[in-house]
Structure formats: C-alpha cells, structure tokens
Amino acid sequence: MIIDPYEVLGVGPQATPDEIRQRYLTLVREFPPEREPQRFAQVREAYDQLRDPVTSLARRLLNTTAIDTFDTLLAAERQRQRGRRLPTSVLLSLAEI
DSSP states (O other), X not given: OOOOHHHHHTXXXXXXXXXXXXXHHXXXXXXXXXXXXXXXXXXXXXXXXXXXXXXXXXXXXXXXXXXOOHHHHHHHHHHHHTTOOOOHHHXXXXXXX
C-alpha cells in the first residue's frame, strides 16, 4: 500500500522544505526509533521522499489533478525552487532523463 508522504508527516503539498523538516524533527522526537521503530521508519521514508528534489518533482508531475496543467505545475515548481541551489549530481541526473 502506497502511503502519501505528506499525510504521514501531517503537512500539505504546499509546505516549504523548512516546514517539512521541522515537522519531521517533531515526529522523530515523538516517535524515536528505540520506542516506535515501525512508525519511525514510516516518518523517515516519507521525509526522504519529500527531501529528494527528483522524487518530489516526479511525485508532483505524476500525481496531477484535473485542473493542473504542465504549465501551472512548471510555474509552481519554478516559484518553489527560486533561490534554491541543486547539487550538480541532481542536475546531471535530470539531463539523463
């Protein structure tokens, strides 16, 4: 069963990377791996999916709604990525797609 990472972390799709990170840290304190290993694993997997720019972009592009068009998704991504620097390895992996 595929679990929505936004739902696991309790944030919305419009959450900023800082908001996602803060929520992740809060959940890690609430569900430490020693006490709740299964819940911690879910939280960690969800955070990893949202933290990776390639996975995050693919999720937003492939999980579109009826009102989303490529242009609106691209404009939203440009706005979200404005000012962020991607590692060279990520940029090179995008060129291979």
